[in-house]
Amino acid sequence: MTHDEVNLSVEIAGVKLANPLMTCSGTCGYATEYADIVDLRQLGAFVTKSITAGPRVGNDYPRVVETRAGMLNAIGLANVGLEAFLDEKVPLLESLGVPVFVNVAGREIADYVAVAERLEEVDVVRGIELNISCPNVKAGGIQFGTDGAMAGEITAAVKAACRRNILIVKLSPNVTDIAAIAAAVVEAGADALSLVNTFTAMAIDIETRRPILANRTGGLSGPAIRPIAVHMVDRVYRQVARDAGVPIIGMGGIQYAHDAIEFLLAGATAVAVGTALFVDARCLIEIRDGIADYLRRHGHASITEIIGALDRE
Numbered sequence: 521m522t523h524d525e526v527n528l529s530v531e532i533a534g535v536k537l538a539n540p541l542m543t544c545s546g547t548c549g550y551a552t553e554y555a556d557i558v559d560l561r562q563l564g565a566f567v568t569k570s571i572t573a574g575p576r577v578g579n580d581y582p583r584v585v586e587t588r589a590g591m592l593n594a595i596g597l598a599n600v601g602l603e604a605f606l607d608e609k610v611p612l613l614e615s616l617g618v619p620v621f622v623n624v625a626g627r628e629i630a631d632y633v634a635v636a637e638r639l640e641e642v643d644v645v646r647g648i649e650l651n652i653s654c655p656n657v658k659a660g661g662i663q664f665g666t667d668g669a670m671a672g673e674i675t676a677a678v679k680a681a682c683r684r685n686i687l688i689v690k691l692s693p694n695v696t697d698i699a700a701i702a703a704a705v706v707e708a709g710a711d712a713l714s715l716v717n718t719f720t721a722m723a724i725d726i727e728t729r730r731p732i733l734a735n736r737t738g739g740l741s742g743p744a745i746r747p748i749a750v751h752m753v754d755r756v757y758r759q760v761a762r763d764a765g766v767p768i769i770g771m772g773g774i775q776y777a778h779d780a781i782e783f784l785l786a787g788a789t790a791v792a793v794g795t796a797l798f799v800d801a802r803c804l805i806e807i808r809d810g811i812a813d814y815l816r817r818h819g820h821a822s823i824t825e826i827i828g829a830l831d832r833e
């Protein structure tokens with residue numbers, strides 16, 4: 521049996537995806553990097569690494585360290601900048617034939633708005649993923665995502681620039697109450713929510729007694745964070761997103777179909793894979809096919825039947 525026999529298609533705020541599998545921002549570059557390993561045209565959508573108005577070199581090295589059941593990164597939003605992205609990367613993204621969501625970061629609200637405005641002109645781009653949750657840059661980013669009023673303010677400003685693109689807001693897990701931040705950005709006009717970004721964490725070299733990352737702290741991702749991310753999706757779905765009709769893109773440690781199905785049952789409409797791509801990027805296709813197997817085994821004709829179907833009794 522193939523995955524074609526069950527309907528895996530989902531919709532994110534009007535953007536139709538052939539299946540719920542997406543890449544996590546920052547873990548699959550601009551798509552070309554993985555071209556020889558996995559056929560990205562088989563994804564539901566592609567999410568770019570964070571793009572900023574100007575190019576950024578990012579943090580000093582080392583900026584990645586493996587930890588047990590995960591990894592810590594402090595890349596610091598290294599990217600080619602908006603103009604080089606438009607000139608060099610967009611033509612390649614067009615050849616993918618799947619909707620592209622561009623993750624956008626910046627220092628000030630005006631930076632985010634300027635990038636969002638330009639991306640309105642790019643056909644292959646169907647949405648902005650607003651990164652107000654990157655824990656690894658000193659100026660800008662995280663402060664927007666940890667304060668409800670500021671998260672709402674930036675969401676409203678970028679939403680006004682999104683006439684064609686949908687606006688996905690990516691939430692930080694480094695907060696006391698993620699549902700409160702979700703409510704603030706939904707109120708301000710977010711069309712969809714991505715959760716979660718990485719958890720601020722530290723690894724120490726016990727011989728030198730110094731933090732391993734040059735940035736000292738980094739963002740923890742991978743299997744270690746999955747149960748926490750699932751719990752956050754469950755909470756945001758029940759407390760905010762379900763009643764508001766706002767779809768969630770769930771992420772955090774997804775490596776197998778089982779993991780993705782947990783997120784779907786908790787209320788995610790789509791799922792994104794990041795750290796697991798560094799192990800084997802082909803897991804994207806295995807996850808997609810594994811979800812189809814699960815649906816068949818449980819007698820479902822469509823993936824939509826299991827979204828938010830967690831039995832809490």
Ligand SMILES: Cc1cc2nc3c(=O)[nH]c(=O)nc-3n(C[C@H](O)[C@H](O)[C@H](O)COP(=O)(O)O)c2cc1C
Pocket residue numbers: 544545546547569570591593595597623651654690716717718740741742743745771772773774792793794795796
């Ligand atoms: C190396 C690396 C780079 C990342 N870069 C970005 C980024 O540029 N923008 C962003 O919003 N998230 C970034 N993230 C966070 C991921 O998109 C994702 O939210 C997080 O890693 C959890 O998913 P995972 O456990 O499947 O990796 C990055 C993660 C990693 C591991």
